Amino acid sequence: MHPSVLEVRNLRTHFVNDEGQALRAVDGISFSIPRGRTLALVGESGCGKSVTSYSILRLVQKPGRIVEGQVLLRPRQGGEIDLAALRDDDERLYDVRGGKVSMIFQEPMTALSPVHTIGDQIMEAILLHQPVGREAARRTGIDMLRKVGMSSPERRFDQFPHELSGGMRQRVVIAMALVCRPELLIADEPTTALDVTIQAQILALIKSLQVEIGCSVLLITHDLGVVAQVADEVAVMYLGRIVEQGSVRAILRQPRHPYTQGLLRSLPSLNEGRRRLSSIPGTVPSLTSIPPGCPFHPRCAFAQPGRCDVGAAPVARSLEPERWVACVRAEEIAVGQEGKEVG
């Protein structure tokens, strides 16, 4: 069995705007998710992390299009499917969605139909992907609701989504996503709409079910706190590219890319005792005007004219084992900061 369940190679998803310009929402990213592990894709709004998750499941809608790259899914029973190469109406795509790969969204209501009971919706997910009868599906569904921590699941089974609170709805969505025992769960900002005590409950639930089912998780989030709590590996995105990738400890403790460093420094909790927070100057440029060279150079304190602001964007290089940085000055920056940990 291949060690990674999903491998994305050089994925590019572009959108065409009203003026006919191609906007490079995802611009050549590569990563792989090891079996049973959690990879967090982290970045600020507009960095392309959600488009990446939609691209994996081929849910990108017009005017967006995957223009290049491979999305290799490697199921347990062997074989390899390149999801990016499948036609929109390919049978295998429907088999993958909700079967081998499930997705949960930020807003649970978008994934739930308001006119069907929770039970109907869970059973539909089961009947679509498993060769079982309605009675068995009902039992599995109720069992799943119990697993996600719903009290009196038999009663909840026949309720409508609007009768539940936000936290309960997200539990139902998780039940629906995991009831077919997927090999990969894509969680797109699963707790952003929730309060902090509920967030803790939901994150703990995802973790425990992940162990039980043995699936991998691709966590899309902007919250470095959630990343620190849940992820094994982290990929930091900026303007459609992965700027840095590595283990969660390495990224949060010794960030090598100036953008990651800037992000972490702007967190209040890493500024204890300081009156002002350090922040990244300027704003994220729009996709219509991505700077040449390294896209981060206009906001970067380490940018060198003639080196960072010309040519193509820097490619991710391996600095140490299992650690990639897309910065031409990564070594120099690392030497300058040796021994100085952030936070």
Next chain:
Amino acid sequence: MNPSYPPLSGNAAPTALPETVMLSVEGLTKHFPIWSRGFVRRQVGTIRAVDDVSFQLLRGETLGLVGESGSGKTTAARAILRALSPSSGRVLFRTTTGVVDLAQLPERSLKGLRQEMQMIFQDPYSSLNPRMTVAQIVGEPLVIHRLARGAELEDRVVEILRKVGLKAEHRERYPHAFSGGQRQRIGIARALILRPAFIVADEAVSALDVSVQAQVLNLLKDLQEEFRLTYLFVAHNLDVVKHFCDRVAVMYAGRLVEIAPTRELFQRPLHPYTQALLAAVPWPDPDRKMNVAVAGEIPDPSRLPTGCAFHPRCPDCFERCRSERPLLLPATSPTPRSVACLKE
């Protein structure tokens, strides 16, 4: 470092507010009636959004008001500024001329006071009128209060835009041409152009990305120093509150459960709910794991539990908690702090 907090008695005349106190909220309550559907409307219930909330805000201080959604923190903030009219309670506010009770003031007399208290909103998208240019939005307060016109209006708009980190040429653009962080700066400029002394920041940085959030927090700090502002900082992000506020008040189901100086609150939370809240914060540190300290969710504000509203979720709940409602009382501590819990 031991400011004096006067007793919260209900019958003191409005003028008897110590010089150091900017705002004194006493027994603030906001109930929303629930109406039945149909041709004849009958009241069938009450949502106790804010219930008997009391606290004081000192001049130049930043008080964080935290709680989860449905805790009533936003309703409380809006009732203080009279965006909603309170059901009962007093809101004593120190104006340049004297102390007034905002809760009792008729709508007409409020207009003049709007120059002294302003609000910064959460959503940088819905808080700016999309049909107005930045100059119109930021200059509107001056137009409403007839404080400036023509070239003077223009000059003051440009001046305040510079102060919040925007450029003069931004003023002819429409809000949708700006990023979330820049829009929030426009909202701040609108709130500050009248030079108020008191600002309610309702989740002012919650919708922003972390790097932009840091910029805006720094801006708010700088402006506080420059204009000697007093902030009521409504937020749910405890990380931000810990950095930004001098004192923190924690709300749960419409009531204050704990109020304490920031350091003390984060080091030694007294109320079981505050403890659970702090334990659930995902700190950006892989070695400091959060834990799920409480099960369940915040109760429906129209069907609050009897006694302490937190008792069904509380790990330390005992018999009295089910029947007796705890009052917010001073706790034994070297610094002034209060907690509403029957334990101890």
Next chain:
Amino acid sequence: MTTGASEPPVSAAEGAAATGESQWALISRRFFRHRLAVAALFVLGVLYFVSAFADFFAPHAPTWRNLATANCPPQLPRFSLEHGLHVLALDRHIDPVTLRKTYRENRTHVIPIGFFVRGEPRRILGLLPTHRHFIGIDRERLVRLERTTAETTFYLLGADKYGQDIFSRLIHGGRVSLSVGVVAILVTFVLGIGIGGLSGYVGGTVDTFIQRVIEVVNSFPNLPLWLALGAILPPDWSPLTTYLAITMVLSLLSWTSLARVVRGKILALREEDYAVAARLLGASHSRILFRHLLPGFTSHIIVVLTLSVPAMILGETALSFLGLGLRPPIVSWGVLLQDCLSVQNVANYPWLLLPVVPIVVTVLSFNFLGDGLRDAADPYSSR
């Protein structure tokens, strides 16, 4: 879990972000991309222009008649090198038994016609005196042909039973039919905004009461009520009074949908943060309403109004057709269609049905225009 609310990474607003266009610039840009709506706008422009200057465009006055040529069929314009633009004269035959008139083209007699020809004097819009008409019999050339036998007539679209020119009457009728919709819409606009605004902004009992009234008004069947109201208009009223009364009748029932839209929008926008912000700045009620709330949905009002013009036009047509609306001597498309009340007339003289064509064209154009406006109206929506 097939699709989610995928936030499109590039929204319309973002596209305009670089330029910072105003709302109206965005709307017009989107509108002009809607081909059908632009075409409809052009057609309506032509229709309104022609009927506004009916005195110039129509060959005859609406009351002009020639009983000798009653029920004359349309005369097709022809072109030859010898005679230029012309129509053939018609020879009239009267059946001795039925006394029915029939017409036959006389190929030897031509009647020259032309553009911008001299004709009877008229005043354009009642002001500018003119002898020139857009189209008509070219009398200068006719004189040179020195011919007297056949009737010198030019009925582009035929004549009715009094020998009145249908083409001229269509153009003149357009004045009434096209304007009745617009005038009725103005009344609707005032009623809808006023009542809807009151309902939404004041709320409470006032709101409940107005909503009940709207429900009652809406539950009346339109046509019978129009008929009843049309029937009580005294027949001896002057044409102008009747015209105004009819517009009132039409708008009395149509303000409800606009009032609903206005109320709903105000209720929604009143809770927007920017409206709360204005209140906290000390803005007066009228300032909040007119500066902050109304501009938020002017585009929607325009759409609703545009889409309800056709109903007005059709209402006027229906009332006049049934003889309960406008009456001769006022000319409107509905009045013209009164001649089609008998099947025999329609069978014998099918050109009497021609007023249907401008009605259909107008109604369709307004609908296309409304669709286009609706699509363009909200530049901040995702679709």
